[in-house]
Amino acid sequence: LPEGWSLMQWVNEEIQAESPTKITIAEDLRGNEWLVKDTGAGGAGFGSQWDSEFVHPIRTAIITNDDAFRDLEAVCTALKYQYDGDAFKRVVYTESHDEVANGKARVTEEIWPGNSLHWFAKKRSTLGAALVFTAPGIPMIFQGQEFLEDKWFTDQDPLDWQRAQELAGFVQLYRDLIHLRRNRDGYSKGLTGQFVDTYHVDHDKKLLAFHRWAEGGAGDSVVVILNFSNTMLQDYQINFPAAGEWKLRFDSHYGGYDASFEGQVSGDVTAVASDEDSGYQAQIAVAPYSAIIYSQ
Structure with missing residues (x-):
């Protein structure tokens, strides 16, 4: 009407x-x-x-x-x-x-x-x-x-x-x-921003990674990685938006969230330039059906 x-x-x-x-x-x-x-x-x-x-x-x-x-x-x-x-x-x-x-x-x-x-x-x-x-x-x-x-x-x-x-x-x-x-600690501003890039989609292993940012850079860029499978993924090579140390800010598999969760398998990683000139890479570990969040 x-x-x-x-x-x-x-x-x-x-x-x-x-x-x-x-x-x-x-x-x-x-x-x-x-x-x-x-x-x-x-x-x-x-x-x-x-x-x-x-x-x-x-x-x-x-x-x-x-x-x-x-x-x-x-x-x-x-x-x-x-x-x-x-x-x-x-x-x-x-x-x-x-x-x-x-x-x-x-x-x-x-x-x-x-x-x-x-x-x-x-x-x-x-x-x-x-x-x-x-x-x-x-x-x-x-x-x-x-x-x-x-x-x-x-x-x-x-x-x-x-x-x-x-x-x-x-x-x-x-x-x-x-x-x-809400970026309460000043290192996840990207989650308050407009932008997202779903840059890594592994259909076989059911892993998805995306980059969130407002302006980009340290304290802003956030990487979210989700394992949609019931399989532990270890030594998994993945790109990050920039070189250097990336701090683990959240792991849904943390044992403190629930007694049935076995505890964190993920940790801080360091992204380095790859030999194949395909960006900055690091090896991660992700528990089954888990989400991990990184920032610098």
Whole structure:
């Protein structure tokens, strides 16, 4: 309806005029970038919108049972998707009231119905969490996701806050990812930036690496590496954006996050120029279904 569109334009213009630091977020889920275009160009003027182009392929990638069918190209497309040329005009997530209600379930419950605290469910859910907080966009988590709430969403059933104590390691995992996403220590500014390069995609071993940056360089460039397989990868050669030492800032396999995780196998690495003139390379190790994050 034209009147509905003009009403949205008016509301968004009023909010921007009165509270320019605030944004409005559209929940449309049809990938219509005109929702976030400026009203002067004919758009609805929303600041951002929920991104269906992220949630569905990412959920599929981590819920699929057989590693052979994990589609890394779909993950890459989801990471790079934009509306109106701006990474922050989308909200990225793996759970919302839509995804965990109306016959659907939480990520961990979808991975292993009736056994949401199994190792496989826990591990693959951490891949989703890492992607939400390292992808370009505005990250969103759903109530209780940080302590692996497994029940489907209903207004009549409150969150089980005891799980926050029982799964305190997972709460810490989410806290650490949020810390990096907000660049609290000054060495992960790239996660606050617009840019992403999915520069390494190994379909056979199911390993994906991408570079995130705002301006680039030390303290800015961030490398995110994800192992989408149930296989430990060791002595794996991979490129880094620059030479020198790269510090391990996050490892989802850290034993402090969960007693069933065997502990870190990754560590700091030094990237050096390769003989084949193919950039700066280092050897890494990545545990099964794990995400590691590096910066300088």
